[in-house]
Amino acid sequence: MSAKPTSLPGQIFAFFSSFGLAIAVLSFLLLITFLGTLAQKEMGLLDSQRLYFDSWWLIHDVNLGGTLIPLPLPGGGLLMVVLFVNMLCGAVIRLRKGWRTIGVLISHVAIMFMLVAGFVSFLYKTEGAMPLFEGQASDQYQSYHDRIIEIHRFDATGKADDKALVIPMKHFTDLEPGKARTFFAKDLPFEIQVTGYRRNANVTQAEESDKTGIDGYRVQSVKNAKEDEANVSAVEISVKPKEGAEQKAILWERAFEPFTVKVGGNSYAISLSRMKWKLPFAIRLNDFVRELHPGTMKAKKYTSHVTKITSGKEEPKVVTMNVPVRDQGFVVYQASFSQSTNGEQSVFTVASNPSDQWPLWSCVAVAAGLIIHFLMHLIRFLSRSMKPKVAV
């Protein structure tokens, strides 16, 4: 160990490059991984992931004989950023470079690259479902978790315009009953006030005496499902045109049709739905094959025979378990299937992730780095052990 630095930047660098910090960060990461795993039993995967791993900090309630004691902890996001800085300072900048440390350097740089891959994926990855019946085609996939309020404009002839306004969920999920927020856009002739967001809700007929009901209906909260995909959200809105009367409505994910309002010469369709993304190609499901182990109901293989259509050009492809179809940065996976009276439906997961293959390169580098390093250690250990043996 070199002498302790005296200057402030030197001290800061020493802190960020220290083994002590590495141990602290890794220990906290270990702890929140453990707590976040146990928490899934109660709160489900998505919520536990957001609370423990996608966060800067969190409050974990320690249950001591029925009493909950709040324990503040660093979140996964913060820990991974600090870990990155720590590796950069300690294992890259400060490290004495030479043949003896080449393995250490390679493996640390590779892990840093993996963290970057995770960060890029966290920021830019889109992922959603594309369910298709046999014969059906689509070039859209919709998010598993992200809800939006979208407003479409139709002109007097009924021709659809572009989306007039999209309100992402981060702007309205905090609006529990009693809280409201008003949204407006330059080319919208009305303001829209959103309130009463419920993550999982049912819409029921309101009692006649119930004054909070909207058009005879009311929103009823339902206990959140453990798997967020199963939640059916609802919000209440009121459309306030610059002239004319205010109109209230309930938006519900399971509603058969959007709420329509006429303002000026146009009509507007407003709905609460899942975020959708467009693919640069379309997928048509030709045939879905579900193979079972003979004599059982246990699946052996799911295969979707599809046609990839890129600007009119058709190309046959096969999507099956562990073998997705990749094109133009998008990946189409076989996720699940369902059977109904309408026939067999194959459900694909579509993902777009700029760092899709980065972990693979990183893995190869980590393995190489560690093998070089540990082999050098092993040779030293063995050569030491081969010296005259220690008697017991």
Place this chain on the structure above:
Amino acid sequence: MKTLLLACLFLTTLVQAQLPDPALLRDKEVVAAFQSLPIQEGGRIKPLDTYARFLLLRLHGKQSIAVDHPQMTDVKKLNATEWLLLTWFRPDIARDLPLFVVDNSQAVGEIGVDPKGLRDRYSWNEIVKGKEELIKRAQAYSDIESADRTGVQRNVIDLARNFFDFDAVSDFMTAARTDWKHEISAILPPESAKDLVGGDTLSVWDLAVKLGVMIRDKKLEALGQETSNKILQLFIETTLRPGKTLAFVPPDDVKNDTWMQVEQTITALMKDGSLPAGELKISKAKDALFAASLKAETFKPAVKAFVNDIRSQAEKRGELKHVDREVSYHKNDFFTYALVWYLFGFLVAFIGLVAPQTSLAKWSARVAWVTLLLAVGYNIYGITQRCIINERPPIATLYETIIFITAVVAVVGLFIERFTRQGIGLVVVGFVGALGMFAANRFMALDAQDTMPTLEAVLITNFWLATHVTCINIGYAGAMLGSITSMVYVIYRLFVKGQKVVEVRRLLTRMVYGIVCFGVLFALVGTVLGGIWANDSWGRFWGWDPKENGALMIVLMGLIILHARMGGYIREIGMHALSLLLGAITLFSWFGVNQLSIGLHTYGFTAGIAMALNTGYSIKGLFILICIGFWWKERSVKNVKA
């Protein structure tokens, strides 16, 4: 319910006085032939021997059964196939044997059967007395959420399932034993009976064809509801229900990969009036076995012809290739032999440690090396046989992780011993090996299912099974070996005094460090490979799934140990304390997360592991506490010196 009971009484009267000699059913050639009979179960072709073993294991808790019966005074124990043959051909005796294992006697008390010991075994004839109550309670308990059921409720449900499964198996030959002419004449008025019972003999197969015609021509219906019900009931009880228990008829159509049960062939025959020749021949040959079993000179040739016919069909279909290997795999019981030799090696190596530096120690080390190499040989040979039979890499189930990890620990342990030559490696390998083989055996008994099941769709990928799964399990093995070596350190430090103790302790610490490095390398690479597999399969690299998190925790703990060592935060005691903690985390990741029964990797959920797991955590915890004690003592000595 009453009709079921009546049907049962009725069936017992069907059993004719003439029955085969039970000694014939234990004839070596007969048993060997039946053991090698290919059948289809759980989606794969396997020998009848495997079916019999796991059926008996589930019902009885063991793969053999003790016999104490007046009609079988010359025999004390039956193997699984012998028991199955007795059940088929002599159900009257099989129903007397104490078969059903009941963990809590309260379960039999609840159904009105006299309980014996707390955990005891009961015969079909004992349980049948409480049959109605058993059905009632099992139905009621099945309505309770499985997580909320008490142990006794689970026992009742299991008992009901086992009872009826055995009941159906014990009727496997009933159709062949039945005097159909007599039974049908008793049900039908003489006028109508003519159509059905005409001809010299009447087998269930002749009857099926005639019944089919009667059903199609609506003649059965015309006999009235009560009569037609009686005939159908007789048919269901003697033929269809027992016929569901075994798929042993390979279809004539080679493209069809689903083997048939008698229930299917006879239903097809009834429906269409005909059946492909091969299928009909094999289906009928099963019943002919019963008539042949009545004479010693006819039974053996009939069995051989029956088995050979099915085997040659299977061979034509390319489905016979691993059947004989599987029979020999189970017969050779590699892992029990491995257990014995590991245990022996452990004891011999331990003697060497107790009396170091003597010629006894030298010799015990030599003997231990030989026995442990033999044990590892059995362990690895058994795994290899499984790989060949399954046509896949060694690990895809929780059971397989146990035998594989044990083998890795043993190989790495012996490798370390080769260079350190202290005898410690031998003791550790013997101990872990014996413990691992014992755990594998217990796990199999607890799970009571074929240890070579067909896999879920997503797991059918030899590339990822060979890379990710193997790597991650080698990582587990490293972590387990490290933590057990740390336990040796703690025991050594507690009980061994002397001049050279410090050097041995240092060596143990170096060993643990090396093992942790080895474990981290494989755990880290294995975990990342898992992410890459997940990315190819589900479209995400990391999903914070419990099993993924478990693997990550092992990696993180390993990295903490390596960095703490390099940073000088831990030396000897700290290294061992953290290595023990790594062991506990590995147990959590290996078995603990499956107990949470959440996430995508819940393939290994097995009830009843909690107890063993908690014992494991407690032992690790205790050793960590002792390490803290060492540290405390060392610190106070330092303080005094200062």
